[in-house]
Amino acid sequence: MRTDTGQVIHLADYRPTDFVLERVDLTFELDPTETKVEARLIFHRRPGADPAAPIVLDGDELTLSGLLFDQVEMDPSRYDATPESLTVRDLPESAPFELTITTIINPEANTQLMGLYRTSGIYCTQCEAEGFRRITYFLDRPDVLAPFTVNIIADKDANPLLLSNGNFLGGAGYGPGKHFAAWFDPHPKPSYLFALVAGDLGVVEDTFTTLSGREVVLKIYVEHGKEPRATYAMDALKRSMKWDEERFGREYDLDIFMIVAVSDFNMGAMENKGLNVFNDRYVLADPELATDADYANIEAVIAHEYFHNWTGNRITCRDWFQLCLKEGLTVYRDQEFSSDQRSRPVKRIADVRHLKSEQFPEDGGPLAHPVRPTTYREINNFYTRTVYEKGSEVTRMIATLLGKDDFKKGMDLYFDRHDGQAVTIEDFVTCFKDASGRDLTQFSLWYHQAGTPLVTASGSYDAAAGSFTLSLEQMIPATPGQQTKEPMHIPLSLALFGENGGKLEPSSVEGAEYAGEVLHLTGRTQTAVFHGIGSRPVVSINRSFSAPINLHFDQSPADLAHLARHETDHFARWQALTDLALPNLLKAARDAREGKPVVCEATFVETLLAAAADESLEPAFRAQALALPSESDIARELGGNNDPDAIHAGRQAILKQIAEAGKDVFAGLYAAMTTPDDFSPDAKSAGLRALRNTALTYLSHAEQTPARAKAAFDAADNMTDLSHALTILAHRFPDSAQTREALESFRDRFAENALVIDKWFAIQAGIPGAKTLERVRALMDNPLFKRTNPNRMRSLVGTFAFANPTGFGRADGEGYRFLADQILDIDGRNPQLAARILTSMRSWRSLEPVRADHARSALTKIEQAPDLSTDVRDIVERTLK
Numbered sequence: 061m062r063t064d065t066g067q068v069i070h071l072a073d074y075r076p077t078d079f080v081l082e083r084v085d086l087t088f089e090l091d092p093t094e095t096k097v098e099a100r101l102i103f104h105r106r107p108g109a110d111p112a113a114p115i116v117l118d119g120d121e122l123t124l125s126g127l128l129f130d131q132v133e134m135d136p137s138r139y140d141a142t143p144e145s146l147t148v149r150d151l152p153e154s155a156p157f158e159l160t161i162t163t164i165i166n167p168e169a170n171t172q173l174m175g176l177y178r179t180s181g182i183y184c185t186q187c188e189a190e191g192f193r194r195i196t197y198f199l200d201r202p203d204v205l206a207p208f209t210v211n212i213i214a215d216k217d218a219n220p221l222l223l224s225n226g227n228f229l230g231g232a233g234y235g236p237g238k239h240f241a242a243w244f245d246p247h248p249k250p251s252y253l254f255a256l257v258a259g260d261l262g263v264v265e266d267t268f269t270t271l272s273g274r275e276v277v278l279k280i281y282v283e284h285g286k287e288p289r290a291t292y293a294m295d296a297l298k299r300s301m302k303w304d305e306e307r308f309g310r311e312y313d314l315d316i317f318m319i320v321a322v323s324d325f326n327m328g329a330m331e332n333k334g335l336n337v338f339n340d341r342y343v344l345a346d347p348e349l350a351t352d353a354d355y356a357n358i359e360a361v362i363a364h365e366y367f368h369n370w371t372g373n374r375i376t377c378r379d380w381f382q383l384c385l386k387e388g389l390t391v392y393r394d395q396e397f398s399s400d401q402r403s404r405p406v407k408r409i410a411d412v413r414h415l416k417s418e419q420f421p422e423d424g425g426p427l428a429h430p431v432r433p434t435t436y437r438e439i440n441n442f443y444t445r446t447v448y449e450k451g452s453e454v455t456r457m458i459a460t461l462l463g464k465d466d467f468k469k470g471m472d473l474y475f476d477r478h479d480g481q482a483v484t485i486e487d488f489v490t491c492f493k494d495a496s497g498r499d500l501t502q503f504s505l506w507y508h509q510a511g512t513p514l515v516t517a518s519g520s521y522d523a524a525a526g527s528f529t530l531s532l533e534q535m536i537p538a539t540p541g542q543q544t545k546e547p548m549h550i551p552l553s554l555a556l557f558g559e560n561g562g563k564l565e566p567s568s569v570e571g572a573e574y575a576g577e578v579l580h581l582t583g584r585t586q587t588a589v590f591h592g593i594g595s596r597p598v599v600s601i602n603r604s605f606s607a608p609i610n611l612h613f614d615q616s617p618a619d620l621a622h623l624a625r626h627e628t629d630h631f632a633r634w635q636a637l638t639d640l641a642l643p644n645l646l647k648a649a650r651d652a653r654e655g656k657p658v659v660c661e662a663t664f665v666e667t668l669l670a671a672a673a674d675e676s677l678e679p680a681f682r683a684q685a686l687a688l689p690s691e692s693d694i695a696r697e698l699g700g701n702n703d704p705d706a707i708h709a710g711r712q713a714i715l716k717q718i719a720e721a722g723k724d725v726f727a728g729l730y731a732a733m734t735t736p737d738d739f740s741p742d743a744k745s746a747g748l749r750a751l752r753n754t755a756l757t758y759l760s761h762a763e764q765t766p767a768r769a770k771a772a773f774d775a776a777d778n779m780t781d782l783s784h785a786l787t788i789l790a791h792r793f794p795d796s797a798q799t800r801e802a803l804e805s806f807r808d809r810f811a812e813n814a815l816v817i818d819k820w821f822a823i824q825a826g827i828p829g830a831k832t833l834e835r836v837r838a839l840m841d842n843p844l845f846k847r848t849n850p851n852r853m854r855s856l857v858g859t860f861a862f863a864n865p866t867g868f869g870r871a872d873g874e875g876y877r878f879l880a881d882q883i884l885d886i887d888g889r890n891p892q893l894a895a896r897i898l899t900s901m902r903s904w905r906s907l908e909p910v911r912a913d914h915a916r917s918a919l920t921k922i923e924q925a926p927d928l929s930t931d932v933r934d935i936v937e938r939t940l941k
């Protein structure tokens with residue numbers, strides 16, 4: 061493990077390397093514990109660079125076992141090797157030269173899952189961000205690009221498959237029991253996109269013919285026997301390839317595209333050139349084992365990694381500060397893909413829910429950072445919701461500001477101008493400025509200023525003048541390292557609705573740019589006057605969530621109900637329903653805390669039930685509307701001094717009241733929303749299941765017995781229904797005999813299936829209440845639990861810490877102490893995973909004082925532990941600051 065060196069990296073210190081890498085030739089002799097890596101690297105000194113400068117290559121836990129200069133053994137006086145670097149002096153002033161570096165590495169001992177490691181008997185690599193330096197000494201940074209040749213030698217029986225990036229050159233036997241394969245990737249790439257996989261796997265094969273008529277071979281590798289479970293992923297891949305051609309004009313560029321599913325992986329998936337490596341949970345699916353949410357995630361992640369081929373690989377990042385250049389843009393692209401494949405408003409609702417529940421707390425807490433940060437200690441800790449999801453929102457705002465045509469022109473210019481380069485956010489934004497002529501200087505603050513802007517709005521109608529005046533004010537909260545902020549350019553999609561529900565078109569607007577239904581808020585305060593408005597309008601602001609902001613706009617329940625019925629933008633209808641729900645939930649939390657009875661406002665319940673029963677609305681939309689803001693959403697809105705038990709109790713009381721008032725509606729939906737016997741994972745069928753299952757949840761609140769959920773559990777013929785019923789049983793009736801029986805039968809039925817057992821762990825980790833900690837502890841000793849597997853750890857410890865406010869946040873602080881012990885244990889094996897799970901503490905300051913104190917002590921215990929990794933030290937220190 062790399063323990064912390066305290067080193068901080070600054071964007072301002074960026075400078076190009078002194079040496080240019082021309083070519084890379086790698087030879088791997090694979091062995092589980094002693095793999096020999098020979099790297100032949102051809103460099104020349106960059107014109108203009110210091111003629112005496114040595115070359116300094118990065119390493120991480122490496123030992124050098126051989127070094128040749130132009131094929132001749134190098135005199136030890138000319139170089140220094142440490143585990144972290146290899147420095148070579150006296151190099152030619154301008155002539156190209158070759159370094160041949162040999163290292164011996166131990167894949168079996170690699171528990172960090174960075175570099176070359178073993179998972180379920182196969183060899184696999186993960187190099188982003190800085191894993192390649194665990195394989196060989198290298199200029200391990202994204203602005204060093206070269207074509208790679210890779211030769212792999214391994215035991216033939218154990219490793220019939222030998223894969224790397226690019227196109228297959230050839231293979232043959234290689235001495236007794238061994239064979240080799242050679243791959244060549246003609247597209248210059250940085251080391252973080254390198255991949256190697258070797259082992260014995262099953263495969264699903266297909267082909268795709270590109271727009272220009274080239275045939276590409278597609279292969280998805282999975283464990284033997286799981287091939288049928290990869291067909292949905294293959295289908296999603298082909299749809300992604302087609303969509304990228306149609307929507308962005310991007311064609312695939314190699315003869316083969318491969319995906320390998322592995323069971324030990326720190327992240328979701330990785331876009332290595334031509335050889336994507338996936339966490340198997342984003343590949344494997346069939347109706348018996350995967351939920352509708354799993355299918356949707358698989359489709360999105362397959363698309364995301366495929367889209368990286370252009371946004372990430374062909375055009376990559378100059379340095380890691382530019383991470384959002386590839387990630388924010390690629391998330392935007394995968395969200396658009398899913399919107400086109402499914403329902404656009406429902407996808408938008410799901411994405412905004414996710415943004416608010418994951419990115420907003422990050423942006424509002426101690427870990428807040430700009431979409432394009434300027435400093436970091438550990439780059440692994442910057443694969444964040446801010447870089448990814450807020451980065452996508454910023455791209456989306458560019459599309460909103462420019463309009464469809466100019467946005468497309470800007471993207472085309474970007475692909476044209478920067479293909480083959482490693483570039484910056486400034487380069488990206490300049491393309492849109494050049495394509496549209498729009499000044500994006502103020503807009504660029506979205507990349508540089510952290511924190512979620514708060515926009516406060518108030519309106520007044522002047523009947524005599526026929527005008528509506530909207531006053532807006534923006535405030536960007538202070539965040540770590542950024543005390544004061546400049547006003548931003550905030551594009552607000554906005555429309556006015558009349559009494560009969562129709563849209564009111566203003567004859568002119570004064571005080572702000574308003575075009576294509578977008579109002580441009582650019583000042584700290586701004587007043588817009590809409591003329592030609594014949595009756596009092598109901599205003600809808602930030603439709604489709606055009607900007608990632610918090611909006612304070614005091615609208616009456618009647619106006620919100622009006623929008624919930626008449627808005628043409630269905631996202632905005634959902635927003636109106638949510639805005640109706642929130643004050644009720646906030647008040648419920650306060651009342652529950654004071655031991656007062658919880659009562660729900662009538663307009664809200666009526667409007668919600670009307671939406672639930674409205675057959676003109678998609679079932680998936682109705683399910684989203686009925687899924688009220690979560691406990692952590694409520695906590696975020698309350699803002700401080702939070703008591704998770706009161707929030708939980710208040711929310712449960714509201715659910716019960718809605719359930720009782722809507723008993724007939726829910727019984728009707730439960731009976732009506734059926735799907736054909738033949739399972740299909742399409743969005744429409746998924747929507748029917750979602751609404752039916754939501755109705756079941758409410759019915760269980762109305763009935764207060766596990767009977768109906770148990771019957772649903774017994775009758776379920778797909779994983780969506782089965783896991784939903786199990787969740788109701790476990791979360792609402794944890795101590796009932798029915799729940800015990802259901803949990804046992806689920807475990808016995810799926811014991812062989814790790815991804816399904818993850819659901820079993822997660823459902824139990826999410827059971828509300830103080831007793832769950834004991835259950836989580838016991839589950840950690842369950843033979844089905846495996847500490848070294850990131851998916852298992854995330855499903856049990858991760859779900860407990862991130863998604864169980866009353867269990868994890870129990871008043872005596874035991875949950876936080878438990879987490880501290882787990883983090884220290886995980887950190888010894890897998891720092892990235894430990895740091896990621898530790899971010900669950902990011903909102904500790906908004907807890908009530910007793911819990912906050914316990915949380916601080918737990919964090920301090922971590923901080924004071926010896927030998928912390930850089931990853932955990934960085935997170936714990938920022939969280940405590």
Ligand code: PHE
Nearest residue numbers: 188189327329330331365443
């Ligand atoms: N680049 C990957 C993605 O978002 C994420 C990733 C980062 C995977 C670091 C592994 C390690 O598509």
Ligand code: ZN
Nearest residue numbers: 364368387390
């Ligand atoms: Zn990505």
